[in-house]
Amino acid sequence: MDVFRDVFRNPLGLTVPALTILIVVFGLPTVFFFFASLNAPEYSLSNYQAFLYRGANLRILVQTIEVSVFATLICLVIGYPTAYLITAAPKRARIALTVLIFLPWLTSGLVRTYAWILLLGDNGLINRTLLDLGLISSPLALIYNRLAVYIGMVHIMLPVMILPLLSVMQGIDKSLMAAARGMGARPFSAFWRVFLPLSLPGVRSGTILVFVICLGFYITPQALGGLRDVMLSTLIATQIATSFNVGMVASAAFILLAIAAVMLSVFGLDSSGKQAHPDRSHRKDRPKSVFRSSVLTKGLGDRVRAAYWARELYQQGDASNWLALAGSVFLALVMTFLLLPGLLVIVMSFSGGAYLEFPPSTLSLQWYQSFFGDPSWTGALWTSVQIGLMVAVLSTIVGTLAAYGLSRTTPRIRSSVTICLMTPITLPAVVVGVAIYFGMVRLGMLGTATGIVLTQSVGATAYVVAIVSATLANFDRRLERSALSMQASPLQTFMRVTMPLIRPGVIGGALFAFIHSFDEVVQTSLVSGFSIRTLPLKMWENMRNELDPTIAAIGSVITLMPILWLVALYVTWWRAGPSARKRWLNT
Structure with a gap:
């Protein structure tokens, strides 16, 4: 009890478990890996020169x-x-x-990539439909090219772009647009001069996140692209799997990391979104004669504006209807693009033929029977569930403690520590995976379940910290002070007052941690050492060797999982009571 009381008085101590895992698993290996890229202890740039002087690497x-x-x-x-x-x-x-945007974001990227293979392949849905309609005589080259890579990457990353934009746009005061319209601004002018500048922080956040994550893309380009569409992450993974040259791999990884760091530092400097107003000083220093002239012409201007608005009122109805229709059609197309591939995988998984087809000529559960009747598939599923539960428990405990401690520190310390904890999910996944791989080799945990749990917990803890911190943002501290004033111990206060109120955020963080673990492929493939096969690794192996229809049954199950997570979150949120629901919505 005395230890907990001391930690309660020094809340930064609650971040020690999360920071320890981050430093041991990712931080120190990154430092050693950087020295290896410099050929320590001789220290030279020969590895970087060798990488950049090779034409294929530069391309x-x-x-x-x-x-x-x-x-x-x-x-x-x-x-x-x-x-x-x-x-x-x-x-x-x-x-x-917003929920429809969340669903594909929570769905496995591996499953969504598999869905596009079914759609874009020579025998895929699009080519078969065009052939049946007689619009083409031979299949179009829709896959294994740059177009397919863009389609797959945009499909996966579009929710990552939309969600930061939504968070910023929903905080913009809508009365500002109405005020601009009331002062005579056209709709486009009001949007361009008022709404767009206020939404730039969301544009900046979404753009940086999408670009940095795209730098580390590995699965989608390799599955949908051709030989000319190789990305640097694929080259790094290939070097590790074939002939592991620490210096060359480290130099390639840190070049990729340097690009991401430059983007984060340059575009992350000004997040205020404040706009300059050069006209203000100009108006302040205008000559008085101009002011008198404006007063004399005010009446004429008012009459002209009144006539203009009278004409606009009659035309506004038709224009608004057309704009509303166009907006509805655009939203329908975007939602179809995001949701249709997953729905097609679910429908096609019930096909009774020898191969997947849409619509299925006959309905059958043969692919589900193939999945649950194959020990290699069920064993991989059970391994993923076990590792996911361990990751969820570990990351939820250390992440909740870290978020609770950070909420009681100064803003500067909270910002610095939060940035450190968020590093594993803001850097290219392959760079983080290579650094952790190097650390697991030194710790002797390569190819062990413990090594995989620690690897996945680094990223999962970041999600828990983000979600629980958002829940604690509007937490009323007076409730804790009241409990302490009534002789409750810090532990009792946390368990009986704080924890019940932040429970929805903790459960949400645990679910996100489990989803992160269950879907992780890149980092797990590097540290598994070919001795442990999780379900995503088994799926990825089969996707590379053959287009196994059993993956459709697995993909349909994984696609339905986010719905179960959202239902669980909703039930937890609803049972929390009206006051807790209000605080949760305010976060």
Whole structure:
């Protein structure tokens, strides 16, 4: 009890378990890995020179940046109007559309990539439909090219772009747009001068997140792209699997990390979103004669504006109807793009033929029987469940303690420690995986369940800290002080007062931690050592060797999992009571 009381008085101590895991598993190996890239203790740049002087490596590096930039721009072009239309929708429609954005984001990226293989392949749904309609005489080359890579990456990353935009746009005061319209601004002018500048922090956050994550893409380009679409993450993973040269792998990883760090530092400097007003000083220093002239012409201007608005009122109805229709069609297309691949996998998994087809000619559970009747598949599933539960328990405990401690520290310390804890999910996954791989080799945990749990817990803890911190943001501290004033111990106060009120956030963090573990492929493939096969690794192995229809049955189960998570969160939120629900919504 005395130990807990001391920790309660020094809340930063609650972050020690999370920081210890982060430093041991990821931090120190990254430092050693960086020294290895410099050929320590001789210290030279020979590894970097060898990488950059090799033409093939340089082309892959440029190609990685190019693909990431174009995928990010496509996500921004589609994501910004989508977020704007969702924000402008009525409350119930806004909630429903936000949930529909969350569903594909929570679904396994491996399953979504598999869905696009079924859609874009030579015998896929699109080519078969066009052939049956007689529109083409031979299958189109829709897969194993750059177009397929962009489609798969945008499909996976579009929710990551939309969600930060939504969080910023929903906080913008809508009366500002109405005030601009009331002062004579056209709709586009009001949007361009008022709404867009206020939404730039969301644009900046979404763009940086999407670009940095795209830099480390591994599964989607390798599954949907051709030999000319290799990205740097694929090259790194190939070097580890074939001939592991620590110096060369480290130099490639840190070049990729340097690009991400430059983007984070440059575009993360100004997040205020404040706009300059150069006209203000100009208006302040205008000559008095101009002011008198404006007063004399005010009456004429008012009459002209009145006539203009009278004409606009008659045309506004038709224009608004057309804009509303166009917005509805656009939202329907975006939601179809995000949700249709997963729905097709579910429907096709019940096909009774020898191969997957849509619509199924006959219905059957043969692929589900193939999954549950194969010990290799069920064993991989049980391994993933066991590891996921261990990751969820570990990351929830240390992440909740860290979030609770950070909520009681100064803003500067809280910001610095939070950035450190968020590092594993803001850097390219392959860079984090390579550094952890190097650490697991030194710790002797390569190919062990403990090593995989620690590897996945680094990222899962970041999600728990983010979710629980959001829950604690509007927590009323007076409730704790009241309990302490009534002779309750710090432990009793936390368990009987604080924990019941933040329980929805803790459960949400645990679910996200489990989903992160259950879906993780890149880092797990590096540290598993080919001795432990989780379900995503088994799926990825079969996708590379053959297009096994059994994956459709597995994918349908995994696709339905987010719905169960959302139902569990909703039940927990509803049972928390009206006051707790109000605080949860305010976060």
